[in-house]
Amino acid sequence: xxxxxxxxxxxxxxxxxxxxxxxxxxxxxxxxxxxxxxxxxxxxxxxxxxxxxxxxxxxxxxxxxxxxxxxxxxxxxxxxxxxxxxxxxxxxxxxxxxxxxxxxxxxxxxxxxxxxxxxxxxxxxxxxxxxxxxxxxxxxxxxxxxxxxxxxxxxxxxxxxxxxxxxxxxxxxxxxxxxxxxxxxxxxxxxxxxxxxxxxxxxxxxxxxxxxxxxxxxxxxxxxxxxxxxxxxxxxxxxxxxxxxxxxxxxxxxxxxxxxxxxxxxxxxxxxxxxxxxxxxxxxxxxxxxxxxxxxxxxxxxxxxxxxxxxxxxxxxxxxxxxxxxxxxxxxxxxxxxxxxxxxxxxxxxxxxxxxxxxxxxxxxxxxxxxxxxxxxxxxxxxxxxxxxxxxxxxxxxxxxxxxxxxxxxxxxxxxxxxxxxxxxxxxxxxxxxxxxxxxxxxxxxxxxxx
Ligand SMILES: *Cc1c(COP(=O)(O)O)cnc(C)c1O
Numbered sequence: 228x229x230x231x232x233x234x235x236x237x238x239x240x241x242x243x244x245x246x247x248x249x250x251x252x253x254x255x256x257x258x259x260x261x262x263x264x265x266x267x268x269x270x271x272x273x274x275x276x277x278x279x280x281x282x283x284x285x286x287x288x289x290x291x292x293x294x295x296x297x298x299x300x301x302x303x304x305x306x307x308x309x310x311x312x313x314x315x316x317x318x319x320x321x322x323x324x325x326x327x328x329x330x331x332x333x334x335x336x337x338x339x340x341x342x343x344x345x346x347x348x349x350x351x352x353x354x355x356x357x358x359x360x361x362x363x364x365x366x367x368x369x370x371x372x373x374x375x376x377x378x379x380x381x382x383x384x385x386x387x388x389x390x391x392x393x394x395x396x397x398x399x400x401x402x403x404x405x406x407x408x409x410x411x412x413x414x415x416x417x418x419x420x421x422x423x424x425x426x427x428x429x430x431x432x433x434x435x436x437x438x439x440x441x442x443x444x445x446x447x448x449x450x451x452x453x454x455x456x457x458x459x460x461x462x463x464x465x466x467x468x469x470x471x472x473x474x475x476x477x478x479x480x481x482x483x484x485x486x487x488x489x490x491x492x493x494x495x496x497x498x499x500x501x502x503x504x505x506x507x508x509x510x511x512x513x514x515x516x517x518x519x520x521x522x523x524x525x526x527x528x529x530x531x532x533x534x535x536x537x538x539x540x541x542x543x544x545x546x547x548x549x550x551x552x553x554x555x556x557x558x559x560x561x562x563x564x565x566x567x568x569x570x571x572x573x574x575x576x577x578x579x580x581x582x583x584x585x586x587x588x589x590x591x592x593x594x595x596x597x598x599x600x601x602x603x604x605x606x607x608x609x610x611x612x613x614x615x616x617x618x619x620x621x622x623x624x625x626x627x628x629x630x631x632x633x634x635x636x637x638x639x640x641x642x643x644x645x646x647x648x649x650x651x652x653x654x655x656x657x658x659x660x661x662x663x664x665x666x667x668x669x670x671x672x673x674x675x676x677x678x
Pocket of ligand 1: 403479521609
């Protein structure tokens with residue numbers, strides 16, 4: 228220890244070296260000084276001490292790169308959960324990225340009508356396309372699905388009662404609990420039915436003079452089996468109509484296309500649920516729709532009008548980048564085959580197991596490590612909670628706890644899953660364009676240079 232301490236250089240002498248001075252042009256002198264101080268402090272407690280200028284430069288670079296990197300960074304989702312809320316849900320299509328770039332760099336027609344030369348409304352942009360694609364009369368886009376529900380209940384049911392099934396008072400994703408969101412929206416919950424069975428008559432009996440709305444919540448992330456019954460949107464529609472109150476459908480997923488040819492069955496699509504006739508349908512933009520985070524609210528002209536006029540609409544409105552990405556994503560749905568190919572969430576969910584296997588074999592050959600094994604992916608956010616999609620993974624067996632950790636700690640974190648004594652990197656949730664990055668990160672984590 229004494230030997231070591233004696234060998235530590237002074238900060239000043241390190242930063243005066245020519246090889247280190249050059250770094251100040253890339254970073255700043257202050258940052259370089261701080262980094263040198265940090266490295267020397269770490270060496271005092273046993274950390275590595277660079278031996279020459281080149282090593283100092285590398286150590287300083289590495290330290291500053293880590294210190295100055297953004298908190299929100301790209302990552303690789305190799306969990307096999309395609310729409311992973313913690314990993315940012317849907318990756319955007321190229322068309323959506325281009326649209327964001329085109330709108331972000333300068334002025335735009337966000338609230339300006341260039342034909343008429345007058346002020347316009349940001350609410351008009353995606354609305355027309357949403358109506359064309361879904362058959363809805365009108366639409367408004369807000370921050371996320373939760374915001375859509377808050378706005379709907381505030382505008383239509385605040386200070387009065389909302390009827391909801393006990394089987395639908397669920398938690399969906401982090402911190403979205405249907406009963407809590409509803410209460411926070413100023414409406415009083417009237418629970419009907421039981422956890423496993425709720426009938427149309429339960430709703431009918433609960434409706435009274437203070438009832439403002441019926442809410443129907445989609446079963447997004449769980450399934451119940453056995454002695455079960457629920458009233459569908461179609462069952463509830465005449466009940467709401469007779470009572471003269473809106474039927475609000477918290478639909479969640481935003482599934483636009485029938486994915487049953489790819490084995491994903493049992494969920495209705497947005498156009499189908501629009502035909503079922505709820506007054507309002509609320510869904511996320513970044514789940515199966517495959518677009519940016521947004522809350523899309525479809526409905527009748529009257530109900531959407533009421534939402535648009537509510538003061539909260541201003542607080543929950545989306546920014547121009549979201550509108551740009553959403554409009555571009557929706558535009559792809561004009562041609563369903565194109566949407567399926569170009570919207571990454573859909574491309575991932577429908578990629579053939581054979582194609583995934585070939586990618587996995589390529590990666591294993593390139594890194595000369597691991598093996599290819601079959602596995603099952605899941606959809607994640609918003610729909611098909613029980614679906615298991617055949618897939619393939621790159622699997623590793625040696626020193627997996629350390630490798631898993633190094634993969635997470637890399638410049639681009641790779642998130643896989645540890646199970647059955649192996650580390651699984653399921654390629655279904657990795658866009659094929661990211662395979663090269665995954666290889667680079669794997670090399671770093673596996674190689675002797677990996678930290
Ligand atoms: C995912 C989901 C939500 C929450 O959506 P966010 O866009 O995350 O606010 C609400 N309701 C249902 C039915 C969902 O599936």
